[in-house]
Amino acid sequence: MKLIALGLISALALAGCTTVEYNGPGIEPIPGSITYNGQPRTKLTKSPIGSTFPHNFIDQYGRQVEETYIIRPDRTLAIAHRQYRPINIFGRD
Numbered sequence: 001m002k003l004i005a006l007g008l009i010s011a012l013a014l015a016g017c018t019t020v021e022y023n024g025p026g027i028e029p030i031p032g033s034i035t036y037n038g039q040p041r042t043k044l045t046k047s048p049i050g051s052t053f054p055h056n057f058i059d060q061y062g063r064q065v066e067e068t069y070i071i072r073p074d075r076t077l078a079i080a081h082r083q084y085r086p087i088n089i090f091g092r093d
């Protein structure tokens with residue numbers, strides 16, 4: 001029984017070590033997105049493939065947007081997630 005439990009724990013630990021690869025088209029860029037006018041000219045050569053990073057901006061309608069980018073194997077960026085933050089009309093957080 002202990003051997004089976006150890007095997008399951010090891011399998012779960014190894015499954016957590018896999019790298020994330022994103023080959024999908026991503027979300028369509030909007031004004032303010034890093035990739036709105038095409039891919040950036042500089043390549044992210046030091047960042048690991050599959051790593052993600054956030055980007056926050058205000059869109060053309062005045063909404064706060066939070067995007068998450070992922071670095072593809074060819075070093076281009078894809079928008080993996082976009083979230084619109086609610087507008088705070090009272091000026092308090």
